[in-house]
Amino acid sequence: MAADKRMRILEAAKAAFARQGYFGTTVGDVARRAKVADGTIYLYFKDKEDLLVQLFETAAEEFIAGARALLAEPGAPLKRLERLLLLHLQLLGRDRDLAVVFQVELRHSLKYLRRFSRTRLREYTDMIQALLAEGQAEGSVRAEVHLPTATRVIFGALDETATAWVVSERPRPLASEGGRVLSILLEGLKA
Secondary structure (H helix, E strand, O other), X not given: OHHHHHHHXXXXXXXXHHHHOOOOOOHHHHHHHHOOOHHHHHHHOOOHHHHHHHHXXXXXXXXXXXXXXXXXXXXXXXXXXXXXHHHHHHHHHOOHHHHHHHHOHHHHOHHHHHHHHHXXXXXXXXXXXXHHHHHHHHOOEOOOOOHHHHHHHHHHHHHHXXXXXXXXXXXXXXXXXXXXXXXXXXXXXXX
């Protein structure tokens, strides 16, 4: 029951932040969307900032768990990298509100961006870089590719694809955009 209420509050916060912006949303707005009393929010979260942080953490945990499982599967490094990058787009693409919060609201605060970048984002980019290193070791990724730069280019391309999808007036499936982006990225890495 408590876990359900906590998730209902997080879902309400996600919707409110996506539609009204973080700074335009009050705890009361979240409470109304969640159909709980304002004070109930404080039983589960310290404040509005904690709501945003927990929303990021919850989504990141789901993604990282899926990414770890994918990385543990056998297969060629570039094929696993492709599946990882598609997972990124699929998870954002299935929840437009979450994508808006990640692509827009996270960038409004250097504090949140730094905090997220030091933890979950770093874990994710380390996974990308490890797959690239594995590809170099087996000869499927060009030896001269600078792995930290390639990692940033890959993440940046996915990030921009997701941002363009969020701001588009004619939404299409985000994962469908991924095929073109991945083809350009992965073909450029091959030995």
